[in-house]
Amino acid sequence: MKIGFLGTGLMGQAMIQRLLSVRVPLIAYNRTFSKLEALKEVGAEITSSPIEVIQASDCLILMLTNAAAIREVILSENAASLLANRTVIQMGTISPSESKAIQKAVLENKGDYLEAPVLGSIPEANAGKLLVMVGGTQTQFEKWSELLQHFGTEPMLIGEVGTAAAMKLGLNQLIASLTSSFALSLSFVEKQGVDVEKFMQVLRQSALYAPTFDKKLQRMRDRNYDNPNFPTKHLLKDIDLFLAQGQEIEINLVGLEGVRQVVSKAIELGFSDEDYSAIFSAIE
Numbered sequence: 671m672k673i674g675f676l677g678t679g680l681m682g683q684a685m686i687q688r689l690l691s692v693r694v695p696l697i698a699y700n701r702t703f704s705k706l707e708a709l710k711e712v713g714a715e716i717t718s719s720p721i722e723v724i725q726a727s728d729c730l731i732l733m734l735t736n737a738a739a740i741r742e743v744i745l746s747e748n749a750a751s752l753l754a755n756r757t758v759i760q761m762g763t764i765s766p767s768e769s770k771a772i773q774k775a776v777l778e779n780k781g782d783y784l785e786a787p788v789l790g791s792i793p794e795a796n797a798g799k800l801l802v803m804v805g806g807t808q809t810q811f812e813k814w815s816e817l818l819q820h821f822g823t824e825p826m827l828i829g830e831v832g833t834a835a836a837m838k839l840g841l842n843q844l845i846a847s848l849t850s851s852f853a854l855s856l857s858f859v860e861k862q863g864v865d866v867e868k869f870m871q872v873l874r875q876s877a878l879y880a881p882t883f884d885k886k887l888q889r890m891r892d893r894n895y896d897n898p899n900f901p902t903k904h905l906l907k908d909i910d911l912f913l914a915q916g917q918e919i920e921i922n923l924v925g926l927e928g929v930r931q932v933v934s935k936a937i938e939l940g941f942s943d944e945d946y947s948a949i950f951s952a953i954e
């Protein structure tokens with residue numbers, strides 16, 4: 671079986687390397703061709719045509735920015751008609767509604783569709799330690815588990831299509847809220863003249879502590895947001911997906927709207943493509 675991998679951005683690159691390391695044959699597409707060259711050197715077949723990938727593969731893995739990109743790449747008139755008898759595994763972060771709409775379009779073209787968004791970033795992708803959440807049927811889960819295990823040893827079936835996408839947005843809402851909350855307290859204690867190490871010592875012993883605080887502490891203290899694994903613009907995308915979905919189900923989103931303003935400020939400051947810990951600079 672040959673895998674077609676569409677989208678070789680930050681995560682796609684790492685996930686493809688992982689598949690190649692366990693000798694899964696694949697053909698990769700990316701809109702920007704230059705990002706494919708390194709993959710050719712490590713054994714991937716590469717192409718600038720999504721049509722060619724769809725024709726050559728039984729299973730398509732998508733690691734694209736958003737639903738609009740997915741529609742452009744696999745649901746154009748020319749591409750969609752080729753989806754018959756192919757399985758699409760959507761692994762990027764999109765909303766439950768978007769995932770269900772894409773599922774419908776794939777099924778209309780006689781293809782099969784499941785979602786498998788992931789928690790974790792480039793280091794976890796390199797190590798095969800992503801947390802893979804699957805939205806699909808039990809049968810699909812059993813059929814594709816072996817492949818998904820290359821990305822994370824214990825893929826978990828969450829429920830039907832849409833449920834894994836919802837879980838992923840629930841988790842990314844925590845990334846946004848926890849990080850901005852930590853950045854706010856860090857900025858506050860720094861400006862109040864508190865010894866940050868002592869602040870961390872107390873925080874680490876308390877029930878309030880989350881490991882992500884230490885992961886982001888040095889970047890925030892150094893104001894160094896270089897070489898991101900997850901850029902600020904994608905966090906804003908995910909907040910917006912959560913807000914849109916949250917409005918549909920009528921939950922109170924006022925707290926997250928405040929976080930959104932802070933993340934937007936970080937983007938205004940020029941940190942769109944930098945690590946999202948740049949939230950700190952938007953606060954101070």
Ligand SMILES: NC(=O)c1ccc[n+]([C@@H]2O[C@H](COP(=O)([O-])OP(=O)(O)OC[C@H]3O[C@@H](n4cnc5c(N)ncnc54)[C@H](OP(=O)(O)O)[C@@H]3O)[C@@H](O)[C@H]2O)c1
Binds near residue numbers: 733763788
């Ligand atoms: N980075 C992380 O830590 C992480 C973790 C879990 C989930 N995710 C999610 O996974 C997805 C990919 O993330 P990433 O970090 O790899 O993002 P990225 O580096 O920005 O890569 C995005 C990919 O989508 C492609 N793309 C965007 N718009 C397109 C269009 N209109 N037509 C064709 N291709 C298009 C890009 O092509 P070009 O190269 O041509 O721009 C690139 O291959 C996102 O949904 C993200 O939220 C990311």
